[in-house]
Amino acid sequence: MKTDKNTKSVTDAQNQKTCFFSRWFTKILSSGFTASLFAIILGLLTGLIILLVANPGQAVSGFFMIMFGAWSEGLKSIGMTFYYATPIICTGLAVGFAFKTGLFNIGATGQFTMGAFAAVIVGTSCSFLGSAQWIVGLLAAVVAGALWALLPGLLKAFLNVHEVISSIMMNYIGMYLVNYTVSNVPILYNQLTNSSAQISDTAVIPKFGMDKIFAGSAVNAGFIIAVLVAILMHVILNKTTFGFELRAVGFNRNASKYAGINEKKSITLSMTIAGALAGLGGGLLFLGSLGKHIEVVDVLASEGFDGISVALLGLSTPLGILFAALFIAYIKQGGFYLQLYEFSKEIIDIIIAVIIYFSAFSLFVRGAIKRYLSYKKEKAEAAAGSMGVSGSTSNSIGAGKAGNGSTGNSIAGAGKAGNDESKGGSV
Amino acid sequence: MDYIIEMLGITKEFPGIIANDDITLQVKKGEIHALLGENGAGKSTLMSVLFGLYQPEKGIIKVKGKEVAINGPTDANALGIGMVHQHFKLVHNFTVLQNIILGVEEVKHGVVKTEAARKKIVELSQKYKLFVEPDALISDITVGMQQRVEILKMLYRDNEILILDEPTAVLTPQEIDELMNIMRDLVKEGKSILFITHKLNEIKAVADRCSVLRRGKYIGTVDVEDADKEVMSEMMVGRKVNFTVAKEDAKPKETVLEVKNLIVESKREGHTKRLVNDVSFSVHKGEIVSIAGIDGNGQSELVQALTGLSSLSGGQIFINKEEVTKKNIRYKNTHGLSHIPEDRHKFGLVLDYTLEDNLVLQEYFEPEFQKHGILQREKITKHADELIEEYDIRSGQGSVTPARSMSGGNQQKAIIARELSRRPDLLIAVQPTRGLDVGAIEFIHKQLVKGRDEGCGVLLVSFELDEVMNVSDRILVMYEGEIVGELDPKVVEIKELGLYMAGSKRGGHHED
Structure with a gap:
C-alpha cells in the first residue's frame, strides 16, 4: 500500500509537491529505521503464530499483551522496561561500537560478567568507601570489562588472531573464573542461595528520583548513566578525530595505515572501549538493586548475547542501539505479563527469542527495500523521462540515487562500473 | 558484410x-x-x-x-x-x-x-x-x-x-x-x-x-x-587536445629526497630474493624524476619502503636532509611527504567515507580541522568545497558524496587534490593516470608540472612510456630491483628506453 503511493507520486512528477513528498517518503523508507521496523513486525507476526499453536484460545489477547503489556501497570512497568534496558544498552554499545570499527565483539558476555564480578567485589567488601562505594564499583566494572577485551584486541592488532575466536574463549574463561572465585571466597559467597553475597547499601546505585517517577519499579540512575554513555559514544564516533580514526580503520585498514593512522593502536583501543562498555553494563545491573546476585551456574550471561541483537537491530549506531535496547526490554516486559494468560515461561522465551531473531534480519530487510526502491525508481523515472519531464530536480535526485551503488552491488562487477560511468555522464 | x-x-x-x-x-x-x-x-x-x-x-x-x-x-x-x-x-x-x-x-x-x-x-x-x-x-x-x-x-x-x-x-x-x-x-x-x-x-x-x-x-x-x-x-x-605537456625546463634546487643503498628483501617464505637491490638516488626540489620500468621490477616495493607502508631491509632515507628511515608514516606525511598511491581503492581512499572526509584524511588531526579532538565539520566542508572547485572534482552530491560512488577519474582527482593541496616538498606519485581518459590525464600532468614549478620535488613511478617521456625531467630505469640507467628524456629515444626496461641495456654502456 505504501509503495503504491510512492510509485504513483513519482510518475506524477510534474507536480513539485508530490515530488518532494515522494523524495521524503523514499528517504524514510530506505532508511535503517524502516528496515528495523519491518523486521520487528515480521518477528511479531511469527510470535503470533507460535502463540496460536501453543494456546489458540488465548493467542490474540496474549499477543496484545506482548505488544502493549509494558503499559499495563502504567509508570511502574515503564520503569521496569528502563531497568531491563539498562544493561543491554551497554552490551549493545559494546558490540555496536566494535562493529563500527570493523571488529565483531562476540565477547561482550565475558566482559559483562567480569564487570559484574568486579562491581560485586567492591560492593560486598569495600563498604568503608561510604557513599563513593557505588561509583568505585562502577569504575571497577569498567576497568575489568576493558581488561577482558584488551587481550583479544592485542591479539587481533599484532598477531591478526580473529577476535571472534579469542573473545569466545575469554567468555568461558571469565564465566568459570567468576564461578570458581565466588564459590571459594567466603566473603563473596552466600552458601544458602549458591550465589554471591549481598552488596552493601552504599554500593547500590542511587535512584536520582527515578523511583518517585516510576514508583514501584526497580529503575535507578543506572538507566540515566546508560543513556548518557550512548550519547557520548555517538559523539565520539561521529564528531571526534578519535572516532574518525576508528571508523577509518574499520572501513579500510590499508588506507588508514597510508594516512598515518596507527591502526594497531586503533584496533586495540576500540576493543578495550567495547569491553569497558560491556563491563559497565555488568556493574549497572549488579549494583542496581540489593536483590541482584551472581548465581554460580555454568551459563554464559544472556545480556552479552542480547547485546548482539540489540546492536544489529540498532544498525550499530549508538542512538539506534539505545532505542533497540528499549524495544527489546519492552517486549520482555510484555512477555513477563504473558504468564497471566497461562503461557508457560518457555513459550514466552521462545517468542521473545523469535522476535529478536527476526530483528537481526533488519540489515537484510534494508537491503531488500533498497533494491526494491531502486528498481521502482528506475522504472518510474524512465517512464517520466520518456514523457519528457525529467527536470532539474529529478536530475539531482537521480545522481544521488545512482550514487548509492546498491544496484551496482547487487548485480556484480560490470554493473558497478556502469553505474560509475553513468554518474560521470550526469555531472 | x-x-x-x-x-x-x-x-x-x-x-x-x-x-x-x-x-x-x-x-x-x-x-x-x-x-x-x-x-x-x-x-x-x-x-x-x-x-x-x-x-x-x-x-x-x-x-x-x-x-x-x-x-x-x-x-x-x-x-x-x-x-x-x-x-x-x-x-x-x-x-x-x-x-x-x-x-x-x-x-x-x-x-x-x-x-x-x-x-x-x-x-x-x-x-x-x-x-x-x-x-x-x-x-x-x-x-x-x-x-x-x-x-x-x-x-x-x-x-x-x-x-x-x-x-x-x-x-x-x-x-x-x-x-x-x-x-x-x-x-x-x-x-x-x-x-x-x-x-x-x-x-x-x-x-x-x-x-x-x-x-x-x-x-x-x-x-x-x-x-x-x-x-x-x-x-x-569535443575539442582539440594537447598530447604533449607544455612545460619549461626544470630548475632543480636543493635535494629533497635522498635514498642510500636501499634494500627490500622478499618476505615470502623460502624466498631470499632482493626485490629492491641496493638502490641509491636523489630527487631535488623543482624537478620531476620518473622511475620507468616494467611492472613488477621492484617499483612498488621501493615506494612502499620510501613511504613507510612496508619495512625495508637495509639502507637509509633522507627527506629534507633529515633521516626518516625509521620514522612512522604520520611523521613523514607531516614532514613534507605526499603520496599518490598505486592502488586508489586499497590505499588512497576510504571508499565508505564521504568525499569531504577523504579530502582531510591526511589532515583531520591538524588544528585547522579539529579543536580539542572535536572535528570542525564546517571547516572540513569548506575545505572540500574549495578543493572540489579548484580541482574540478565532479560528484553527484558534492562534498558529501560517498567516495565509492564517484567515477575512477574523479576519485583520482580527489586524491591528487588532497596530496597537492598540502603543499608537499616531495610528492611520490605512482601510476597517477592509470585507467584515466585523455582529458583527465592532461589535467593531472598539468597539476604535476604545476607542483614542480611551485618548488615540489616529484618522484613519478609510471609504466607508461608516453607519460615518462612527456612529463619527466630525469628518468631512472628500474630492472629487477636495480636502477640500471639514468636518462635524459630530451635526448633518449623511446626505443632505447625500452631496451633499458627490458634489461638488455645498462648504465648507458652498450652491452649487446
Missing part, C-alpha cells in the same frame, strides 16, 4: 541521466572494433547492456543477424560473448588455474578434475604467448599476469566475441605489443574483438574500425586507416 553483433538504437537511462542515448554499434565478424570515449561517455554501460547486466529501455541486440534477449552473463556466455572487465573479477585466494575454470569446472563424483583443464590452459597460454603460472595464487601475481588470466578465462570458454575493457591500462609497452599480436592472432582465428579504450595509439596500431561515444551519445564510426589521431580525439573529447 556480416555483422556478428549489432546493437541498434540502444537507450539506457538511469534516474536523472541518459547513459546511452540511441546508440548504434555494429561489429563485423573477424574485426577488431574499437569503442572510444572518455570516462563517463557510456562505454561501460553499453557493454553492460551487451553483457546482459542492464536491460535497455529501447533498442535491440542482434547476434549473427538474429535478435536476442540477453538477461545476464550466462546468456551472453552461451552466445559466445566474453568480457575482460576493467577491474578484474578474480578470486584472490584461488590459484590461476582455479580462477580460469571457475564456473565451468569438470566434476567427477563431486570432485573437481583439473588435469584436462591444466592441459588446455597450458596449450592456450603457449599458443597465444599468455604466460601464466597455473598454480600461483592471484594475490601473489602482478596485475599484468592477472590480466593474462582474464584473457585465458575467455579463451578457455571458447568465446567468439571478446570484449576487452581498457586492457592496456596496466601493461608495459612490450606487453602492449604482445597483446596487440595476441589480438591479431585471435582475429585470424575468426574471433571478433570489441576493444574499449581511450588510447589513440593503440587504436591506430590494431583496430580496423572505431566507434566514438561522447556523453552518452553516438558520434560516429570511422575506418581507422583513414582517420588520424587528431580527428578521433576531437570526436571523443
Whole structure:
C-alpha cells in the first residue's frame, strides 16, 4: 500500500509537491529505521503464530499483551522496561561500537560478567568507601570489562588472531573464573542461595528520583548513566578525530595505515572501549538493586548475547542501539505479563527469542527495500523521462540515487562500473 | 558484410541521466572494433547492456543477424560473448588455474578434475604467448599476469566475441605489443574483438574500425586507416587536445629526497630474493624524476619502503636532509611527504567515507580541522568545497558524496587534490593516470608540472612510456630491483628506453 503511493507520486512528477513528498517518503523508507521496523513486525507476526499453536484460545489477547503489556501497570512497568534496558544498552554499545570499527565483539558476555564480578567485589567488601562505594564499583566494572577485551584486541592488532575466536574463549574463561572465585571466597559467597553475597547499601546505585517517577519499579540512575554513555559514544564516533580514526580503520585498514593512522593502536583501543562498555553494563545491573546476585551456574550471561541483537537491530549506531535496547526490554516486559494468560515461561522465551531473531534480519530487510526502491525508481523515472519531464530536480535526485551503488552491488562487477560511468555522464 | 553483433538504437537511462542515448554499434565478424570515449561517455554501460547486466529501455541486440534477449552473463556466455572487465573479477585466494575454470569446472563424483583443464590452459597460454603460472595464487601475481588470466578465462570458454575493457591500462609497452599480436592472432582465428579504450595509439596500431561515444551519445564510426589521431580525439573529447605537456625546463634546487643503498628483501617464505637491490638516488626540489620500468621490477616495493607502508631491509632515507628511515608514516606525511598511491581503492581512499572526509584524511588531526579532538565539520566542508572547485572534482552530491560512488577519474582527482593541496616538498606519485581518459590525464600532468614549478620535488613511478617521456625531467630505469640507467628524456629515444626496461641495456654502456 505504501509503495503504491510512492510509485504513483513519482510518475506524477510534474507536480513539485508530490515530488518532494515522494523524495521524503523514499528517504524514510530506505532508511535503517524502516528496515528495523519491518523486521520487528515480521518477528511479531511469527510470535503470533507460535502463540496460536501453543494456546489458540488465548493467542490474540496474549499477543496484545506482548505488544502493549509494558503499559499495563502504567509508570511502574515503564520503569521496569528502563531497568531491563539498562544493561543491554551497554552490551549493545559494546558490540555496536566494535562493529563500527570493523571488529565483531562476540565477547561482550565475558566482559559483562567480569564487570559484574568486579562491581560485586567492591560492593560486598569495600563498604568503608561510604557513599563513593557505588561509583568505585562502577569504575571497577569498567576497568575489568576493558581488561577482558584488551587481550583479544592485542591479539587481533599484532598477531591478526580473529577476535571472534579469542573473545569466545575469554567468555568461558571469565564465566568459570567468576564461578570458581565466588564459590571459594567466603566473603563473596552466600552458601544458602549458591550465589554471591549481598552488596552493601552504599554500593547500590542511587535512584536520582527515578523511583518517585516510576514508583514501584526497580529503575535507578543506572538507566540515566546508560543513556548518557550512548550519547557520548555517538559523539565520539561521529564528531571526534578519535572516532574518525576508528571508523577509518574499520572501513579500510590499508588506507588508514597510508594516512598515518596507527591502526594497531586503533584496533586495540576500540576493543578495550567495547569491553569497558560491556563491563559497565555488568556493574549497572549488579549494583542496581540489593536483590541482584551472581548465581554460580555454568551459563554464559544472556545480556552479552542480547547485546548482539540489540546492536544489529540498532544498525550499530549508538542512538539506534539505545532505542533497540528499549524495544527489546519492552517486549520482555510484555512477555513477563504473558504468564497471566497461562503461557508457560518457555513459550514466552521462545517468542521473545523469535522476535529478536527476526530483528537481526533488519540489515537484510534494508537491503531488500533498497533494491526494491531502486528498481521502482528506475522504472518510474524512465517512464517520466520518456514523457519528457525529467527536470532539474529529478536530475539531482537521480545522481544521488545512482550514487548509492546498491544496484551496482547487487548485480556484480560490470554493473558497478556502469553505474560509475553513468554518474560521470550526469555531472 | 556480416555483422556478428549489432546493437541498434540502444537507450539506457538511469534516474536523472541518459547513459546511452540511441546508440548504434555494429561489429563485423573477424574485426577488431574499437569503442572510444572518455570516462563517463557510456562505454561501460553499453557493454553492460551487451553483457546482459542492464536491460535497455529501447533498442535491440542482434547476434549473427538474429535478435536476442540477453538477461545476464550466462546468456551472453552461451552466445559466445566474453568480457575482460576493467577491474578484474578474480578470486584472490584461488590459484590461476582455479580462477580460469571457475564456473565451468569438470566434476567427477563431486570432485573437481583439473588435469584436462591444466592441459588446455597450458596449450592456450603457449599458443597465444599468455604466460601464466597455473598454480600461483592471484594475490601473489602482478596485475599484468592477472590480466593474462582474464584473457585465458575467455579463451578457455571458447568465446567468439571478446570484449576487452581498457586492457592496456596496466601493461608495459612490450606487453602492449604482445597483446596487440595476441589480438591479431585471435582475429585470424575468426574471433571478433570489441576493444574499449581511450588510447589513440593503440587504436591506430590494431583496430580496423572505431566507434566514438561522447556523453552518452553516438558520434560516429570511422575506418581507422583513414582517420588520424587528431580527428578521433576531437570526436571523443569535443575539442582539440594537447598530447604533449607544455612545460619549461626544470630548475632543480636543493635535494629533497635522498635514498642510500636501499634494500627490500622478499618476505615470502623460502624466498631470499632482493626485490629492491641496493638502490641509491636523489630527487631535488623543482624537478620531476620518473622511475620507468616494467611492472613488477621492484617499483612498488621501493615506494612502499620510501613511504613507510612496508619495512625495508637495509639502507637509509633522507627527506629534507633529515633521516626518516625509521620514522612512522604520520611523521613523514607531516614532514613534507605526499603520496599518490598505486592502488586508489586499497590505499588512497576510504571508499565508505564521504568525499569531504577523504579530502582531510591526511589532515583531520591538524588544528585547522579539529579543536580539542572535536572535528570542525564546517571547516572540513569548506575545505572540500574549495578543493572540489579548484580541482574540478565532479560528484553527484558534492562534498558529501560517498567516495565509492564517484567515477575512477574523479576519485583520482580527489586524491591528487588532497596530496597537492598540502603543499608537499616531495610528492611520490605512482601510476597517477592509470585507467584515466585523455582529458583527465592532461589535467593531472598539468597539476604535476604545476607542483614542480611551485618548488615540489616529484618522484613519478609510471609504466607508461608516453607519460615518462612527456612529463619527466630525469628518468631512472628500474630492472629487477636495480636502477640500471639514468636518462635524459630530451635526448633518449623511446626505443632505447625500452631496451633499458627490458634489461638488455645498462648504465648507458652498450652491452649487446
